[in-house]
Amino acid sequence: MSFDAEAPDLRPAHVIVVANEKGGVGKSTLSIHLSVALMKAGYRVATIDLDTRQRSLTRFYENRASFARTAPWAVELPRHFALDHVRGAQAQDNESAEFAAFAEAIGEVEHAYEFVVIDTPASDTYLMRLAHSLADTLISPMNDSFIDMDVLSKVHHDRAHRGAVAQYAEIVLEARRKRRLVDNGLIDWVLVRNRIAALHSNNARQVDQALRKLAVELQFRVAEGLRDRVIFRELFPIGLTALDAIEEANCQLTPSQMTARREIATLVSDLRLPSRVEGANYLEARHVWFESLSSYYRELKS
Template sequence: MAHIIVVGNEKGGSGKSTTSMHVATALARMGHRVAALDLDIRQRSFGRYLENRIHHCVKAGLDLPTPTLGDLPAQSPNDTDPLSQAMAQLDPDHDFIVIDCPGSHTRLAQMAHMLADTLVTPMNDSFIDFDLLARMSPEGKVLGPSIYAEMVWGARQGRQAAGAGPIDWVVLRNRLGTQAMHNKRKVGTALTQLSKRIGFRVAPGFAERVIFRELFPRGLTLLDLRDIGTEQLSMSNIAARQELRDLVATLNLPGVKIDF
């Protein structure tokens, strides 16, 4: 069976599509059979990112490793939900399926979380994003899990009832500041405390970099730069590649040996 990686957070702008694209493409470049599924039916950033990649490769004559882009069927026979039907089509032929969820609560996103072997939750390094994970007092004390954490708890309970394995939940701190700012330390302390209470691992994600916005129109990732003729990588690009390497290593996915 394919290992299912779900990238979810009920807030937009946290870097879910960028994370989905880079993880999926990194796995494909390492020789794994990877499928991609975008559940954000309205915005489709992950899906459009992959479509841009396919179109650019055709136009430029490039042969870049690319995940297979799956589709949700418009109609499902025998009352089968569209997500289950899409997964049934993708699962037999792939080692990994990367699912990007919308930045809001939907039935499909809730179902995807129940399927997750690995759950990746990118969040901006602020208490605004932290509020989706936990409620805090004005004094900074963690009072308890918030709406998204409660949804993940429900998904874990559903998997347990179905006899499935546990969810390995990794929270990514995206857009970390380069300096040890007071807010950064406070968010880190709160995340560490919360992780022990509700069961997730904390990992650094991607810093804010212009390169991510520049790559999207051509569907490229950090790992494709040399393939398109970029001989000299900037220090920022090298640092971003290391962030991706660290992220994939932190996910600790089965059968993955990092070679980029």
């Protein structure tokens, strides 16, 4: 697959979809930390929760809104949408209703916000596929495990042997094909390693090597994500993250909390998202992003 350098007519908002058909890999955790980080960087952020059953992102922002009511500091909140799964008798009618709700949410935010962060369910649903084809940046968290890799490419007993493209990678490749036809846009697919163990293991090294090989074939980038840290999960009930002013309550940040902040900052930087330049229109940042990523993918291919 190669990308045309001709810049498409980009929509104003940059859409980040966090997805992986594998469950429990950290989609909601990354959606939470990324959306908070972008708001703290001063961007206008909208969030959409497509996980109509678990609603983790929605629950987090409900907790955050409730904390914000009595908080001693200004707590950033996004424009949040929680979509519903439509369960009527006719599948086609359900999809039309889901499409209409999703299109309405996107239509409402695509001109007024700079980033839209979409959390998705682990199951292969109509809404989940629809979100993939809208992604500018697609983030797929995964753990250092060959089981997680197996949804991208069938892991062969001889790991030097290349396996067949697997179900989740097929969804992404199909979304890319559609996207090219619809608006000649590109989907920057970033595999983010999550819950990395503190100690380096032989397994982690092997997964990393296999992933980097697969990156060329399936055209994705690999980003060092977050380590497995309690701070990434313990503040959920109060709607806060390691990025918030928790030192106000704790008095002092622990070294682990400071490292957690650095990890999030490194991840955001590795995502190579469009960034606003003083005095320039945000859409220009989107075009710079497109040029830089399309040349990256051209080189990856050659």
